[in-house]
Amino acid sequence: MTEIAAVGQISYADRLAALHESKQRQTFEKQQLRGAMDFDDHAIILPPQETRETMLVLGGSGVNFTDVVMNTFKPVPNHPSGGFFGPRSTGENFRRLLEVHPVYIDPMSSLAGAYMANFMSYRKVAWNPDIDCADLLKEHQKYQTVPAIGGVQHMCQDMEFGLKLGWGGVLEKIQHYRAMNKDSEDFYAGLEHIVLGMQNWIRRHAEAARSMAAEHPTMEQNLLEIAAINEHLVSNPPRTFREACQWSLWYQSAARMYNSSGSLGRLDMILLPYYEADTKAGILTDEEAIFHIACHLVRDTAYIQLGGPDLQGKEATNRLSFLILEAAHRLRIPANVGVCVGKNTDPRLLRRAVEILLEDRCGVPKFLGVDNTIEGFAANGFPMELARERVYAGCHWLAIPGREYSLMDIVKVNFAAIFEVAFRDMMSNRAVEPSVAELWRHFRKHLRLAMDTVAKGYDFQYEHMHEVFPELILDLLCPTTIERGLDASNGGVEFYPFGVDGAALATAADSFAAVEERVEKQHRLTWQQLLAHLDANWSSPEGERARLMMKNSSRFGSGGSLADEWAVKIARAFSETVKEKTTPKGFRMIPGLFSWVLNLSMGRNIGATPNGRRAGDAISHGANPDPGFRKDGAPTALAVAVAAVQPGYGNTSPVQIDLDPGLSHTNEDVEKVSALIRGHFELGGTQVNINVMNKEQILEAHKDPRKFPDLIVRVTGFSAYFASLSPQMRQFVVNRILCEA
Template identity: 25%
Template structure:
């Protein structure tokens, strides 16, 4: 058993003052962190993110030893080997145990998914403009030593080789982004935590054994199930033994601890001997079981957006029983949830720089959902919902994500508590709207009781926890503005000069807007078709070689079907890609229609030349200013532009619905696709490869984020933004309609102004049928000051897209993009 040397982190005076200022803001209303949680928080925030080779070494050992096995068994043996031999430790102040890497916030390497970029970037991790990772020379050599085994033997190698040649061109040029899909695991899921804490892994073990005993192995399809069942039993035993390792360590630590801490260690050991294998009896046992499963899922695979589901619903019975028995009080429950949040922040993920540009701020998108309704339509807010809000405010962290399910019956008191958390500048909670999401799910075949039990997964996307397959969103990214430029150029990408689409007519030869729209309709449909081919390829190679056994075991009804999730084991399986630059497309189409084809202020040749030269010179700038100021802009409740983007989105919505995913007809309800607007931070990365656009945007600069308006173009206030967004085909964009809004903290300084915001939210959700909104409560001057003096703002948090991040860890380009967002008023 290896334990790491305990280290005490000493903050400098400036950091101490800054941290205290941040935490003090929440104290008056939400109370303050307990001393041990405060110490744990400081140690985690101050921990430097290093690259950790341990998992990579253990994975290589397992693959070398078990290459002859069926893939399910191989993956299970890999996980068992890692859990048996990886370094474990227990922090001095934690109440729950479990670590992902050799130190908190160190990032493991997952060589089975990709090693090419890891080796290529070994010497640049510390030189990144954002999302910096440190790495020792020893770690570099360890990774170089195992790299030969993985040559042409990773998911990325197999996925890239499997792309059809034409589709590969779209991928290579970055017009359709899917880097994360062939360099990482899947994620984007919430498993059945409720069953785990109420029945334990022993229940799953018995169910698997019963199913395995009933197999007729003369039937080929039944024989295939055998390997999944064998693998499931292996990972269940591995998790049980992993928990027991921590129990042994806790008892060892108790021998040298203070009397008070020794009592904690002994209690921790007793809990870990029990859960998650056996059912939990207390809230602390349940939280430990939840964390252990959540942790192992992210050791098994580095797919992000592994989420907790409706934590307040399935954990509240334990809280209530403990309250009645006198085992816990509100402060104790708050400390436990805070501890869970702090442990969540210790998870880290190393991405290639190309992938990092789509996920700036090292997010893992681990989402907690609270609120919403019960299956009979009653308000589901309970005592634990308030405790979770309190814990989130006290912890003051960018992870986990917090989402509140809004519905018309949500009380004013609970809404005020949500706004009080938003005022703390966390960028959360975000709000998802039951009034549109539940009917959308039911219309797609989701059972009513399941639709009412949906949760946020990752960012803004939604699914039924424990019953939904991977990637309810987050498949490929289509760059809408670049697609428009390709179509305007007769199907040739102006950036690379390569033909990607058929020639539907060059813009310079067009005489009316209908010709452009018809070309857009045809071109976007072909782009959509190519995205489906790329997505299917990614799913195919993941299914062939990289099943996640524990995740599948804990997702209904993989055991019943004897299939992993990728084979069709989940009850529901709907997915969506993401569409980037919606506002840029809207404003571009409005500028072209009005200034070129209606008012004839510009010729097609003048505009195209200005775009190709990035508005160079006096004439170019004159044209750019005309594009910026003389055409309607999305986000201002102007039907002229809002109707254009609605119509331009429809070809994608219609086309994507025609294509099935790789699990269609293999068991799950659905197996279909729909739209989604959660661009994460891809608006920055995809902006790099996009030339100047007809909305007046310069080449290489960020695109608009999510479905939010372009910076400084939404000048009519937040109500107008809500109205514009509501005109999108929201009911068909089941993958999520992500809207970011930014306000100065001064706007919410009085109870009256907070109530005004609540009234605005109710109008957006009740009358305009909005899907989602989230708020950045930070002023421009603070962000600029943080750029100049990052040490004084080490825990300044901003909402990047559908997630929050520490501002100072972002690249300057992403920081500038956030600074430039419009600050709304009430």
């Protein structure tokens, strides 16, 4: 693609380089002040220095982290506990935050704005103490299950709905239905406060851009254009491609600020009408489109799907799909772009995606098994047309834009904890003769009990979350929430297929296999000796010998092994248990296998396990075998193993692959990696995450991350700067890469 001059003598390449440099500087500042960030590389920037305060907070995905808050904003509580709850108070407080939020305009960017606050960090009381859930949370703790209670976002808005209406149109819709649904006054008041806050935020940027124009003569034209665009967008819908990018960025920034929501969906389809109209009118070139998209991506790492079928099943890959890929390629920063791969998808898109993956070595993009997730979702009883409407919108999950509330990637069922409870339950029962068959019976029993608790937790969330912290930002772009006067978490949308992810599959499978092999078949240990070693956490020389013996038994992923059989057996039992009944209120649940970055914390309170794992160590990662599952770490074996354990209902079970750094973006290597991806999906896989990482570099970076500020790794469903991760998370990534690359 030929680059043309941008503004004055500053080319688009120079402007992107400046934006990249700013991104690096802002990231380094966050690392210095906030410390470890074991989650998405959010594009949040620090507020002005004189307003900064640091505090430990709970993030939108349930992970504690150090945040920087603005001392210029103090939420107004509406409860004696000091918390603010419900739609009206939440909306009022978010509006207050927007109205004091600093203006940010980078003259090099074609788009205004950046967010500097996490609204959830100001929630000093996360749950209304008047709504008691203590007993239900205790039930979850028995099995170390991550509950739905208090979960936020993890759904996808209908961006096309917002672009069509604009903020003024959304406000009119709220006011129209507010007059009709008198019982929902607080809900509509909360929504209206947020829209008014958004309009204030945008208006102040328009004013600032116009004032800045005289101070930056080289970028004067750009700043005046930013001013005019945002003056229009205060109330009106976007008319051009650039305006649509700006409107989308405002919404995404607010959604990230509100509760870390990063769903965006099919950006190549959302922006396509604007792209086609502008290129036809001769007011937009591909270079300009790439630049505007890059200006969007540098300010938010939203989850984007490229390609895939339309509602009728026709492949929808288009020119814009390639331009979005190109924008991510030129930026070379963490990004969450997913490329669809299926029987009818455009093979050129896969090829270009793999070329970029191998050339950039940033773990971008990821690959989506679109045929299998569509067929899987339809297996729940949904029409194929509806299944095709679902889009990639989060780490490993999909959702129907504006129509589905499923909390995918929130609930985690810990197979290692269930194994531990089952094993000790069996061993404590003197009326039972220990055996693998008996252990499996106990495992199935406790898996059902854990799922009963999960189901009750989902019903509780549905009944009460709207009273605590409603999904107001997402509600704005869900047409039926406004029409019904109901929050998305409480009947405002059409579909509620709740997601349930299994975790620690390899830990449980390898433990079952080790017990069957070493205790029951070979009689190398008795059941009581095994129990004693687990109680002692493998201490003493004899315990260490026993640990190594158990660890070196059959492993999931080695191919045709006893542990492979156990992995399939556990995955099927989990899927059957999730699907065999609904929640007490009648909501269906959808199984997947994914641990996000919780494999460290989910192992912290679990004792030693028969696979040789020590007490407190991490559980296995998602659907992947444990590192070192076979000596060659063959990617094909890994892909085959994970394909075999897919639940098959539209909630994914990604495979994480770490490839040899000797691969390049030659035709031969591109085809090898493409074949690996296609092969996994042909076997039933649903999602592929890939790193191409040099062992020596990753080891050196682990010793001193500051030497490699640009090093990006795909941690799991997201990519991040390696230097932003905690030492524990860096070690986890290093272990995986050393064993598999």
